[in-house]
Amino acid sequence: MGAISVSAPPGNIEWQLPSRGRVGMYCLIAAESAIFTIFVVAYLFYIGKSLTGPKPSDVLHAPIFYTICLLSSSLTIHVAVRRLSAGRIMAFGFWWLLTIVLGGVFLFGTAREWAHLIHDEGLTISTNLFGTTYYSLVGLHAFHVTMGLLALIAVAAFCFASQLQREDAERVEILSMYWHFVDAVWVIVFTVVYLIGI
Amino acid sequence: MSANTIALTESPARPLTLRLHEWATTVDHKRLGILYVLYGLIFLVLGGIEATIMRVQLIRPHNDFVSPEVFNRMFTMHGTTMIFFVAMPLVFGFANYLVPLMIGARDMAFPRLNAFSFWMTALGGLLLYFSFFGGDGLYGAGSAPDVGWFAYAPLTAKTFSVGHSTDFWTLSLLSSGIGSIGTAINIIATILSMRCPGMTLGKMPLLVWLNLVMAGLVILAVSPLSAAQLMLIVDRYLGGHFFDTQAGGSAVIWMHFFWIFGHPEVYVLVLPAFAFASEIIPVFSRKAIFGYPVMVLATIAIGFIGMSVWAHHMFTVGMSAGANTFFVLSTMAIAVPTGIKIFNWLATMWGGHIRFATPMLFCVAFLFQFLIAGLTGVTLAVAPLDWQLGNSYYVVAHFHYVIVGGILFCIFAAFYYWFPKVSGKLYDEALGKWHFWLFVIGFHLTFDFMHVPGILGMPRRIYTYEPDRGWDTWNLIVTIGVVFQAAGILVFAANLVWSYFRGKRAGNDPWDAWTLEWSTSSPPPEYNYAEIPSVRSRRPLWDLKHPEDPDWRYE
DSSP: OOOOOOBOOOOOOOOOOOOHHHHHHHHHHHHHHHHHHHHHHHHHHHTTOOSSSOOHHHHOOOOHHHHHHHHHHHHHHHHHHHHHHTTOHHHHHHHHHHHHHHHHHHHHHHHHHHHIIIIISOOOTTTSHHHHHHHHHHHHHHHHHHHHHHHHHHHHHHHHTTOOOGGGHHHHHHHHHHHHHHHHHHHHHHIIIIIIOO | OHHHHHHHHTOOOOOHHHHHHHHHTOOOHHHHHHHHHHHHHHHHHHHHHHHHHHHHHTSSTTOOSSOHHHHHHHHHHHHHIIIIIIIHHHHHHHHHHHHHHHTTOSSOSOHHHHHHHHHHHHHHHHHHHHHHHHTTTTTTOOSSOOSTTTTOTTTTSTTTSOSSHHHHHHHHHHHHHHHHHHHHHHHHHHHHHOOOTTOOGGGSOHHHHHHHHHHHHHHHHHHHHHHHHHHHHHHHHHOOOTTOGGGTOOHHHHHHHHHHHHHHHHHHHHHHHHHHHHHHHHHHHTSOOTTHHHHHHHHHHHHHHHTTOGGGGGGGGOOOHHHHHHHHHHHHHTHHHHHHHHHHHHHHHTTOOOOOOHHHHHHHHHHHHHHHHHHHHHHHHSHHHHHHHTTBHHHHHHHHIIIIIIIIHHHHHHHHHHHHHHHSBOOOHHHHHHHHHHHHHHHHHHHHHHHHHHHTTOBTTOSOOOGGGSOHHHHHHHHHHHHHHHHHHHHHHHHHHHHHHHOOBOOSOTTOOOSGGGGSOSSOOTTSOSSOOBOSSSOHHHHHHOTTSOGGGTO
8 A cells, every 4th residue: 555645625824944953053052051050050069168279269360351252252253144144255254264263262261271270370170179160161161162163164164165155144143053152151151150159 | 767667666685784784874764763762672681681680689588699799780780771771762763763754754854963863872872881891991890880870979989989880881871861962952853843734833743742842851851961971070080079078079969960860861751651652542542632732731841840850869868858848849749740641541541442452451551550650659759758768679669660660561552553654564463462461460560569678678779688577578579570571571572573574564554543654654665755744633644534524623
């Protein structure tokens, strides 16, 4: 017996469903948020519970400049996506590269901070509870920035190989949602580590 | 033209390596679904062997069938295997296979992510079982993980768990966790973005609704588990102190993190079981499901409340009175939407023209058993009673009643119900009934009587016991039940294999059912539907078969 086809009486069904890429990205963001929530809870729970020094207030300095860089990159990536939807590929390339640079500067900032903490202050992930929670939470975020940057660089490579068109605007926008998420997480990490935790 | 057609339809049998390669590289949701299910069945046998070893050890006091060390490995591996590598793959396998077919789609939203997720889960299982060979490390300190399936700190610290057994455990769960999250993302995107024209959210089959909520729970629950595994890895590999009480860390926070995953996980597994019951009971009662909107709302309520009951696993740890009260009340509250579901299934059967084929038998047994499981759950939700019964065999009996008596029975029902669709063959009804009765008898011998030694004070996870406690006979009966269950599983496996090769052809729609998957051929072609269907009601095949009295007039 062959398959039978099922079709409702032809009405003019208007059929619009959300884009699967968008839904998928929202779900990924939800899952990542849950992961970050657990790390943030652990950080908050362990504030002031280290048995030995150094304490956060002794060694941490809020990375204001690098934070501004990362948060600005949300603006530049937004502009870039707008340019791509308008079909202005070169302008897109400019704003996209700027985003990558800003993200790169932020990572450089994290690297400098860690080098200072490890080399000058003697704080490693195994020194005390503060070290464990600090490097885990900030490191988890830095890992996400790195992943985002790799994806951004891949898109840049497509762009400069002339493989990117206006039709790709939605895909690029979905990637930019991830980048916005990474930036938003930094706001929370910054608040927890450099404001509440000190 | 005609030569081409012949070449397509009568191609000679391809060599085995080529077919294996096709299976290994497939991105087809149906093949991945079958892979998940076969994988789950293999691990079901492994987990079953581990359970049998434990039951033989406990058959009489002062037994020494295995050493205490081996016994610890057996209960750890049994629990981890059954949850992560049996129940989850089976549930995901059915979701993978059925959801796209039921919503009239040609595949999942992200077919390659689907394959990636399966192979991550597969890697997880291989890692876990590789510990039998590689877990010794350089220390010669025990092979498979032996820290219990919830691996409480500080047992998992380097000090108490030298060698690599715990590393295999945590990496295995991290790997399968990534796979589970990937599949959950895929299921949600598929359901929200791939439905055929006309299938609004309110016209989706209940199975699809329940899997949507299940996938949401996976995203919210498995992610914390993965986060906790990352912390454990930091502790074990990088000298971190998350769960290191010597350095100010907390062992209790691991319990919270684990059970924030662990309890919603029960609903991750039971919602798909509810999903099977919600499809099978109406078809075998010849009635539409009773109270569809209430069923959907109850499911969503279970999803929400299920996220806020986790610490009822921790009453015996000693929490504040406020926390105890909250988790007692939230735990009891979840009995309400669950009760609503049970009443709706009963109301569906009420006055129906019930056919007691094998899938329906399993569903009816599920109704009774799940009710009892829920009632013992309510007793355990009472914190003072839990202080008495917690960590005893009463708890073990309770959650096996849920997982075996509830979830596994529905999974068996689903196997029989959709076997004709997947294989194109009818299963053997007599063997199916043998399986059912053997398994019902075995289940009740084992798990009814297991409550009693728990009430008499027998703690879980003990290696052996003294003869003067009054536990002997109960343990003997419990172990005898295993024989019946094992026999039932053998009949089940024989039925699947025999029917696959020798069964009668099933045709599209052997049950006279109503959801879309029964409109395509059995097994469905790779593209599922030559023409994308469109629907006007929850039972599109009913509308097709009864154009004079279609459902959409009443919905």
